[in-house]
Amino acid sequence: MIPTLPDTQKTRTGAASGWMPVIRLVVAMTVATLLTGCGDAEVNSALDSDANGYVCLGCKAQFYTDRTVFPTRCPDCKKQNFEQAIGYVCAADKHTTIGPRGRGGMACKQCGAITTGLSIPREAELKAWGATHRAGPEVTGN
Numbered sequence: 001m002i003p004t005l006p007d008t009q010k011t012r013t014g015a016a017s018g019w020m021p022v023i024r025l026v027v028a029m030t031v032a033t034l035l036t037g038c039g040d041a042e043v044n045s046a047l048d049s050d051a052n053g054y055v056c057l058g059c060k061a062q063f064y065t066d067r068t069v070f071p072t073r074c075p076d077c078k079k080q081n082f083e084q085a086i087g088y089v090c091a092a093d094k095h096t097t098i099g100p101r102g103r104g105g106m107a108c109k110q111c112g113a114i115t116t117g118l119s120i121p122r123e124a125e126l127k128a129w130g131a132t133h134r135a136g137p138e139v140t141g142n
């Protein structure tokens, strides 16, 4: 009797290449999830603004800085309890409602519908929202 074991091993080794399509599928699914699953991807592609807007979660101060200034504290209450201000875009009337980052959507200030899009507000939008410009020393340091 000639043992058939070598042939079996050969078959098993050949089967290893069968994993490649599975890996490709997983990669494709991951990319699809990144593109559609998370609002942050949209935000990153729209990072083209001339100012950084923020809202304090403690004292509700609305402020913005030059694009190169990144605050470490609220200029009014001096606490680190602030969030980046994001534009929430209404699909119905394209109105942008500004609010703290990290929400799925907000009620549109114009028509009341829940917003579905995101944008990075520009200086003009932040001013219209009621934010005041703050210089670096006001929003950094201890």
Ligand SMILES: [Zn+2]
Residues within 6 Å of the ligand: 056, 057, 058, 059, 060, 061, 074, 075, 076, 077, 078, 079
């Ligand atoms: Zn504050």
Ligand SMILES: [Zn+2]
Residues within 6 Å of the ligand: 090, 091, 092, 093, 094, 095, 108, 109, 110, 111, 112, 113
């Ligand atoms: Zn609306």
